[in-house]
Amino acid sequence: MIPAARTQNLIYVMNEFPVRSHTFVTNELLALQANGMRVQVVASRAGSVPPIPGVAVTVVSHIPLRRVAAGHIRLAADRPRTYARYIAWALRNLRSGLPWTLYAPAIVLDASLSIDSHSHLHTHFASRAAILARSLQLLTGASRSVTTHAADIYKTNSSLPRQLEGAVVATVTEYNRVLLKSRGFQEVHLVRCGVPVGETMPNRDSNSSPPRIVSVGRLVPKKGHAILIRAFGEVIKSWPDAELSIVGDGPQRQELEGLIDELGLSHQVKLLGSMPSKEVAIQMGLANIFALACVVDSTGDADGLPVAFLEAGASALPIVGCLVSGVGEFLSEETSWLAESGSVRDLADKLCAAISDPLASRERAHSAWQLVGREFSIESQIAGLRNVIESATAVRQQ
Secondary structure, eight states, rough: OOOOOOOOOOEEEEEEEEETTTTHHHHHHHHHHTTTOOEEEHHHHHHHHOOOOOOOEGGGGGGGGHHHHHHHHHHHHHHHHHHHHHHHHHTTTTTOOOHGGHHHHHHHTTTTTTTOTTTTEESSSSSSHHHHHHHHHHOOOEEEEEEEOOOHHHHHHHHHHHHHHEEEEESSSSHHHHHHTTTTTEEEOOOOOOOOOOOSSSOTTTTTTOEEEEEOSSSSSGOOHHHHHHHHHTTTTTTOOEEEEBBBBBBTHHHHHHHHHHOOTTTTTTEEEOHHHHHHHHHHHHSEEEEEEOOOTTTSSSOOOHHHHHHHTTOOOEEEEEEOTTTTTTTOTTTEEEEEETTTHHHHHHHHHHHHHHHHHHHHHHHHHHHHHHHSBHHHHHHHHHHHHHHHHHHOOO
């Protein structure tokens, strides 16, 4: 068990919670609770999936407007200088903070949260939630940190300095750390996303037939699902009984369904929709190859390092992937079969290689499993975040 950080009251400030595709947030939060920290969530909106047992969530959009107004009146009267500083900052950041920054006084006065100068505020993603967290920090003197990931720093984001103001900054890959430093953020902590990994490598039959390929990721362009489906169309020319299952949902679903029909793959390719993490694990257990064809999309968005790669590595499932941004910090020729990002032909070749050489696939899966245990475990993630919290606490006390 990892020793708990010194801060006893940890508040996660999120745009939405829980979110099925953000298992790294849920796993982190639950691990912190298990290590003795008092962890609560302030979410601008309620998540679209069932609540997580034992996790207290304050949904900002559910706070009545009369409580919001009363909060402003009380803080203006009780702490006029603090309130003036907060309201001046909120007014300067109306465009990037509304409407959530206006709820800050009501959140601060919520007795169930008990946010004060001894609390710590943590946000995943530089987003409107980070602006709300800054408002709470101004009103309470709490320490604050933000973990950045991918789209929040890859795409043009003029609000980034305001979202990270007053926070200790962390990110999930060395690639991101270099990028943020090039933008003037000199101290950036590396806190890799982690996943649970067993002490012994799962036993898999890599010779099982038919070849079953699984992919996990939202149905959005940067995941490269269209490229994977086209590549799979080439694979079945050599392995006509092969199967491809894609777990996830999103705006590309109709487009991908049309592509599957166009290529005549409706019997071999299944879009399974979004699934709870336990069901995702079952799908990985049924497969003998994991594939994700990451690309940089037309807006400049890309994956930082998809947690699905780490989950596949932890389950000793052979991986076929593409390098973008920080993916190469986990995937290599030792841990996976690497295809050129955006190339249908190269991806098809690597899928065929993974199928036709089960011994090499198992060796690479073993290396990936070992790497998860060394650098991408949930224990490593919690230790990294603990260091961030302690750094933020030290800055607050200066």
